[in-house]
Amino acid sequence: MMPLQIVPVVTPAELDRFIALSDRINAGDPNYVPPLRMERREALSPKKNPFFAHADVQLWLAIRDGRDVGRISAQIDHMAPPSPDGPHGHFGLICAEDDAAVFAALFETAESWLKARGCRRALGPFNLSINEEVGLLIDGFDTPPMVMMGHDPAYAGSRIEALGYAKAKDVFAYTSSFEHDLPEPVTRRVKRGPPPGLVLRPLDMHRYDAEVDALTDILNDAWSDNWGFTPVTEAETRQLAIALKPVIDPRLTWFAEIDGDVAGFVVFLPNVNAAIADLKGRLLPFGWARLLWRLKVRRVKSIRVPLMGVKRRHARTQKGIMAPFHLVHIARSQARALGYRHCEMSWILEDNTAMRGILDALGARIYKTYRIYHKPLA
Structure with missing residues (x-):
């Protein structure tokens, strides 16, 4: 050899x-x-x-x-x-x-x-x-x-x-089908409407940079107790926001305001992988046209929820507890109306019991597991 x-x-x-x-x-x-x-x-x-x-x-x-x-x-x-x-x-x-x-x-x-x-x-x-x-x-x-x-x-x-x-640690990816309604207990609660003081609104593309800043603040606060948490810098979210702007749909990204405070959000992101699978990693000479046509006209059928969170000071209040269910319900309804058929919610730490409880209540199930390894260095 x-x-x-x-x-x-x-x-x-x-x-x-x-x-x-x-x-x-x-x-x-x-x-x-x-x-x-x-x-x-x-x-x-x-x-x-x-x-x-x-x-x-x-x-x-x-x-x-x-x-x-x-x-x-x-x-x-x-x-x-x-x-x-x-x-x-x-x-x-x-x-x-x-x-x-x-x-x-x-x-x-x-x-x-x-x-x-x-x-x-x-x-x-x-x-x-x-x-x-x-x-x-x-x-x-x-x-x-x-x-x-x-x-x-x-x-x-x-x-x-x-x-x-x-x-x-293990982290999970959950899957959920849009072919069926959310479980009856969740449907019954969200149909009552948000409690007083909880307001849902879509992403405002005219204030895109300010919306990204608000999302960063919520993300860093909501995830701060998670294992291995490392703050996301404004430069990092700004760069990601620029990269994703061509595929972001404001009908699929929602904020929750609690008593006037921008307190939570959810992002549903079209599954770009379904649109690039046959491009062999190249956008030139015709890959860009194919990608945009598949995302904007034909539409892919799958979608991913990469980000969701509620600020910690609201998370255990009635409004904070209900916010994720209302956010997912309204974004999911929009996605379903646009022709999406199923979504992935990922990634979720195995010991993030709060988020896993929400996903279980939403009827999602684990379908992929990723492992983080460690080793002492002598």
Whole structure:
């Protein structure tokens, strides 16, 4: 067997190889969706992605006999919360052929980089942030991933566990069909209308930047008690908002105001993955036209709820408890009228009992599980 090289990604050409590798590794998987390469370049660019402003990041390629056979990232997010186990770093973007030696060499390289910078524990995968794609798919390989969700080969989990990594947390993706009404107890409650003082309103595209700022404030407050919570910066949400603006539909994004305070929101995002699955990661020369036609005219049939939250000071009040049900009901009704047939609500931490209780009450069920691993670094 030819010797294996692990080389840092430095040049634009190497970055392109890093991005393209996942398409080749997953070429035989009918449920894999090639990501848009332009979007991946921006996500991995220190000039374009605000995450790099508060994180150190390094990418590597594994090469054997002149052929790329694996990749990995290591990153230290300086905004991540401190750990009782001491400083920790993250790994991510793991993708490799089903070869124990390749996985071992990639992780040894990433771990050495983290240890040299004082980290005592490795945690991941995060691609690149805990506020982006997280976890390795361990259950639910039989369906394609929704927009901004990952998809991994079935062998990857066992390869990572063989290197001493254990479960830190599982996160779930829930699915819900629009073919049926919400469960009767929920339907009965929302048909009474919002309680006095709870007002629902759609996203105002004329005040888009201010609406994004309000969403960021709610998000950082509502999620602050979650495991691993790392604040989302205004620059990060602004960048995401710019990227998503062409596909955001104000009829599918709603805010809840409680006694005049903008206190909650829900975002239903058209499943762009269903529109790009056959574009092979390329928007040129005709990909943009196909994408927009499929999203705006033909419409995809699936939708994802990537973000929902209510400020903590309202969360245990009657109005705060009812807000998520009214938000989902009105956005879901709009989505159903627009022709969407089912949605994914993700991702949800396994110990987020409040959100899981809401999803259970809404009749949603778990259909994908992603695992976050950790390992002490000696």
